[in-house]
Amino acid sequence: MKKKKISAGQIALHVFFILLCICYIYPLLILVTASFEGASNPQFSLRIQEFTLDAYRQVFANPAKILKGYGVTAFYSVSATFGSLVVMTLFAYAISKRDFKYRNVLTFLLFFTTLFNGGLVPTYLVNSKLLHLNNTIWIYILPSLMNAWNVIVLRTFFQGLPDSLYEAARIDGASELRICFQIVIPLATPALASVGFLAFINHWNDWYTCSIYVREPDLYSLQYILKVILDDVAYLQEMLANGTIAGLEESLKNLESLRFAMAVVLAGPMLFVFPFFQKYFAKGLTIGSVKG
Amino acid sequence: MFEKKKMSQVAVAKSQPSQSKVTAKRKYNFMLLMLCMPGLACLIIFKYLPMFGIAIAFKKYVPIKGIFGSNWNGLDNFKFFFGSQDAVRTIRNTVLYSVEFLVLDLVLGVLIAVLLYNLKSKIGLKIYHTVILFPRFMSVVIISFLVYAVLSPSAGLANQIITFFGGEGISWYSEVKYWPAILSIVYIWKSIGAGCLYYYAALTGIDPTLFEAAEIDGASAVQKAWHVAIPELVPIMVMMTILGIGNLFSGDFGLFYQVPRNIGLLYDATDIINTYTYRALLGGELARSAAVGLFQSAVGFVLVVVTNAIVRKVSPENSMF
Numbered sequence: 211m212k213k214k215k216i217s218a219g220q221i222a223l224h225v226f227f228i229l230l231c232i233c234y235i236y237p238l239l240i241l242v243t244a245s246f247e248g249a250s251n252p253q254f255s256l257r258i259q260e261f262t263l264d265a266y267r268q269v270f271a272n273p274a275k276i277l278k279g280y281g282v283t284a285f286y287s288v289s290a291t292f293g294s295l296v297v298m299t300l301f302a303y304a305i306s307k308r309d310f311k312y313r314n315v316l317t318f319l320l321f322f323t324t325l326f327n328g329g330l331v332p333t334y335l336v337n338s339k340l341l342h343l344n345n346t347i348w349i350y351i352l353p354s355l356m357n358a359w360n361v362i363v364l365r366t367f368f369q370g371l372p373d374s375l376y377e378a379a380r381i382d383g384a385s386e387l388r389i390c391f392q393i394v395i396p397l398a399t400p401a402l403a404s405v406g407f408l409a410f411i412n413h414w415n416d417w418y419t420c421s422i423y424v425r426e427p428d429l430y431s432l433q434y435i436l437k438v439i440l441d442d443v444a445y446l447q448e449m450l451a452n453g454t455i456a457g458l459e460e461s462l463k464n465l466e467s468l469r470f471a472m473a474v475v476l477a478g479p480m481l482f483v484f485p486f487f488q489k490y491f492a493k494g495l496t497i498g499s500v501k502g
Numbered sequence: 503m504f505e506k507k508k509m510s511q512v513a514v515a516k517s518q519p520s521q522s523k524v525t526a527k528r529k530y531n532f533m534l535l536m537l538c539m540p541g542l543a544c545l546i547i548f549k550y551l552p553m554f555g556i557a558i559a560f561k562k563y564v565p566i567k568g569i570f571g572s573n574w575n576g577l578d579n580f581k582f583f584f585g586s587q588d589a590v591r592t593i594r595n596t597v598l599y600s601v602e603f604l605v606l607d608l609v610l611g612v613l614i615a616v617l618l619y620n621l622k623s624k625i626g627l628k629i630y631h632t633v634i635l636f637p638r639f640m641s642v643v644i645i646s647f648l649v650y651a652v653l654s655p656s657a658g659l660a661n662q663i664i665t666f667f668g669g670e671g672i673s674w675y676s677e678v679k680y681w682p683a684i685l686s687i688v689y690i691w692k693s694i695g696a697g698c699l700y701y702y703a704a705l706t707g708i709d710p711t712l713f714e715a716a717e718i719d720g721a722s723a724v725q726k727a728w729h730v731a732i733p734e735l736v737p738i739m740v741m742m743t744i745l746g747i748g749n750l751f752s753g754d755f756g757l758f759y760q761v762p763r764n765i766g767l768l769y770d771a772t773d774i775i776n777t778y779t780y781r782a783l784l785g786g787e788l789a790r791s792a793a794v795g796l797f798q799s800a801v802g803f804v805l806v807v808v809t810n811a812i813v814r815k816v817s818p819e820n821s822m823f
Contacts, residue, residue, distance in 0.1 A: 212805050219620075220622055224621075224626060226615070227621070227630040230633075233669070234633050234636060234637070237648040237651055239649045239653075241647060252657050253657050254651045254652075254662075297544060298541060300541060301541030301542070304534040304538045305538070309532075310531060312538075316538055316542065319542070319550075323545060323550075325806055326553075326802075327549065328551075328553045328799075329798070331555070331779070331788050331792035331795055332552035332553065332554075333548075333555075334783060334788075335555050335569065336551050336555060337548075339568075340551070352544070352729075355548075356544040385533070386534060386537075387533060390537065393522075409769055410806065411639060414641075415639075415640070415641030415642075416641075417641060421784075422715065422780075430550075433643045434649075436641075436644070437643045437646075440646060440647060440650065441763065454691070469647075470651075473644065477643075480639075481636075485632055485635075487549075491638070492703075496624060
């Protein structure tokens, strides 16, 4: 009797979670089916009224801009993630040392940036009027190299490593630089992987930086291209009409499907890849929750 | 006592170190300082330099003259903002949404975490959690595509359902009154998967014998959750609330700007301080935008410092500084 009762509870739980998951999966499926819809007056649903690949044909007929978007985004995401891991690890390692003379000053300078910031406009003026980073690839990379929260996470991780580790290396005559690179960094791989993964996602999904600083279409990030496509049909037409395609309205009854095909092509591949790295995400949270 | 004395004697002996030890210590500090240099340079250039630019908030900014060449105009930029109806609207929206999201995060985060914890099937747990965590990996632009697929007046899912039940389709993107609910649903949809992780991690840390003891006493699943699990989660709930109060004055820019697609008709329900400063910047109102930004930063600073002082009283090990 009791066993049956428990399983009834479990069934209720499963039903609840399956319904919840449908709320997540259904809109994504609609996004995909809408890209195959050929009817001129479509309804977004799982049922496709007139199946067609026309939208994808259009998208791939002139793929130069899409490839450029991928190239730009991949380049800055990888280099910004890698660069910031290097810069932040070195900083975090130094301020994790209790006997480092300037530890308190540097930690305060780091921490204060989480409490107060100049705000959007002063930052904009420094980046674009003083450093002239606007309309260059560097605007995606340099300003985000140091993230105080991530440095604090790494510092906490380094502080957790046993002191005996350092002592042994020092007795063997290893320099501070060598200890950092050959002993500490290999041990810190899990922490670096989770911080790096989160940083990479944020860079990949960034449209904000581009919307403020970049007016040069060749340097648009993927998500900004997507944003413009959603906001502005004219941009979509211009983007595709640069090639040999004539009269978009003739070839495509359903402009909406083109938008959604673009969304699938621009955002789809990475969304399949990210969940495989999910374990680093959960790890990052648990490391971050330990404060020191 | 004896040990301590001995130690202090050693320390005295050490306090007159040889020349080589001093240079070694100096070299050590220098080496570590060098490691900090790239990061320190980034902090100074990208975080501290802009703080001087705050001066613009007190100036009548003329682009050709630059910040320091432009004339001071005292608090005019602030007066302009506080004198407009935008001030009431943006501050009200920012604070009310923050409070609402804080409560939703807390209640639903704990609920979902407890339900996940009660699942016996490990595969089910993994699948369900992967699915609800998925939006964490999407950009807000893709989320706004999905919202558009649901709310599009002519083709959207929502209106299909309404017309199916004989109702009349609603033009969602021009009706302010629905947006507080829409934004709340979208917010919780996208953030609950990551939000419940904190509570789930805390639940897996609870001593299982507590649950076994409750079961022997004849507690039902609901009773176990209410009397055993939730009391164990209270400290982390308190912490999350306090951290949330520190962030009360800033909102999720992407959600409020991109999901309603920056439609002016909806500002009454969708405009927050972050979207206001952003629009003012893109519109070329640099000084006014900076004034609002400074107001936001200053209030945020006070909130964080005050809440941290409270945390230090309540549970010192959780305070940030």
